[in-house]
Amino acid sequence: MTAMAPSQVVATAILFALTLYVLFGGADFGAGVWDLLARGPRATAQREVISHAIGPVWEANHVWLIIVIVLLFTGFPAAFASITTNLHVPLSMMLVGIVLRGSAFTFRSYDNAKLNDRRWDRRFSWPSVVTPVLLGIVIGAIATGRLATRPEQPVSLFSVWLTPFPLAVGLFALAIFSFLAAVYLTLETADPSLQDDFRRRSLISGVTVGILAYVVYILARTEAPLVVRGLGASSWGFVVRVATGTFAIVTLAGLWFRRYQVARAAVMVQVTLILWGCALAQYPYIVPPDLTVSGSAAPPQVQRLLIVTLAAGSLILFPSIYYLFRIFKVHTFHPASNRPGE
């Protein structure tokens, strides 16, 4: 196997950061969805579990998105310019969602005057629904290969993303984020009835993810042919698809038999494989059909410096994240019985 070119390393790092954003930041949005849908006699308790689970970590989880953006505009400036120009409208709307979600959640946590608690709840929850859909729309629209990639090309503000395929990817993203959150939340509480609430939500959203995956695939055959062909042509395509399906089954089985640790590990692998499958299908393009990883890359000396920076930064970053999660998430690794009371 030949060594990877610097631009491929940076592209892989972008995929890696995006994966972590989805697995962690995405789940924080998913938790917001379940906050909105909290129902039944334990609705308040569900909200408390959610707020307790994401409070200490959501800001750190959110930074993965910034890392993705910075790597994209440094490593692949033409792709960044094309995406931000063509998808100006959904990106702007997504940002409004990010701002509202983040501030409303914090305001709710620190509102000692309790300026009407329910109001914060709604403001935290609605953007949690809309923002993932918009993120999915952006990714779906890129995959269609219809973005204008040269400055002189005219840009259509709506027609590139207001079509069935990007919208389906948007809903798919929402379902994935909600699924992740529901599975994680089964481990955030010691109360068996609350666990069952989140188990039921996990199973429903897990099946929804499966259905939407199928819809996305059917639409992709006509709407994003380049990507579908890429997945078919790649020697890894089949392996990735089978593995994704296998882990999906393991996740659902883990939920069914209340093996939540297994379900959580499996769902993380499953979602990672979905993302990597999409990336593999789209390779070698960053923005199909014109901008490839090697063709739109910044000069190699920039990429190499970026890799060194990433490596050095990781030495501080990963131990810090480990420390954060060890303090606030260690309880999710222990059986519910011997957990210290909060």
Place this chain on the structure above:
Amino acid sequence: MSNLLAARLQMAMSLGFHIIFAVIGIALPLMMVIAEAFWIRTGEDVYRVLARRWARGAAILFAVGAVSGTVLSFELGLLWPRFMEFSGPIIGLGFALEGFAFFTEAIFLGIYIYGWGRISPAAHLAAGIVIAVSGAASGVLVVSVNSWMNTPSGFVLDGNRATRIDPVAALLNPAMAAEALHMTLAAYAAVGLLAAGVHAALLRKDRTNPFHRRALAIALAVGGVASVAQPFSGDFAARVVARTQPAKLASMEGQFHTQRHAPLRIGGVPDPRSGRTRFALEIPSGLSILAYQDANAEVLGLNEFPPKDRPPVVVVHLAFQVMVACGMVMMAVSIWAACAAWRCRGVPDGSRLLVVLALTGPLGLVAIEAGWTVTEVGRQPWIIHKVMRTTDAVTSVTGLWLSLLVYTILYLVLGVIVVRLLMAQFQSSPGANEMAVRSGSKT
């Protein structure tokens, strides 16, 4: 409204909004760390309460800073795609390092805010120190990108393309040290004196409250030292501007014509049509001395530059005057407070001083907004000084007024909510009786 104007207004508003939260994210952690260190040293519970209270404020403001910063990182592309396509590879290193610094800050802020009682006091204090250091580092790194726009370096221009890119040289551009120092001090000065103003106002109502006395002491120390140092860093920054961006200096000073023994103008209104700055108090040769340490030095006037290369002189000059005036008042108040503290060997609590502190508290934020206006508007018509014009950088997407409108409403609403939440925090600040009870109990 033209698309360019809408894009500029949206960028100005987003930056102007974000910068308030950004500077608080730099300076407030230092103050809470100092309070916590005093708690560990003295065991006085009032310091622990103070650190926790400031941390609550930091948590609210940091969250808004984080999301409004995210908006900015996207807006670079949403509004200025041609600028980013050109400069992304050159300035990306600064942004990447900033990304890591910001990441570290977010992680340890989570640990600090939610970690009271969960980790040892020493580990908790260390987490606070990491926040303070990474906050300052991320500020410096972001400013390095702005200073690169003022003094672009680290590449060779080949037609419209940048070749031989050296991101390290771009990061360490000629204006970087001056701008980074000036901005960092500005953060400590503004936030320190703002907090001092708040606590002075509260102390006035409740004279014996140990909570506000301690808070005032720490805030004054941080804000006062920075405020006294700031004019010197400003002088350094102005000399760099004189050397690298003469048109900006001429606009700041309302200098229309090239001259030796150029006067320093205090106040005044530039009139571009007549080419004169009226109503200014002029100190003979002052500008030549300040900019070049030589009364005989020649200062370039705006007449040296073709009209299409001149910054909007009125805005730049007035903003500069506002910034300098605020800075001078802040320095004076700080010196007054220091003298008062020295005389009474304690926290200065004279009525007049407390009133003045409360009234002048917001001046630092005014100075910061004015200072950013100087550096940004003073660089116009360039987005990258002498390399790319702002008109050539703006997006081809039309209808930007709508996005400007949406973000304006969003930020207005957020601003109002933040102020209300902070007011609620101030009102619920611990009274003297509560503090006495607290110091008696163990919690």
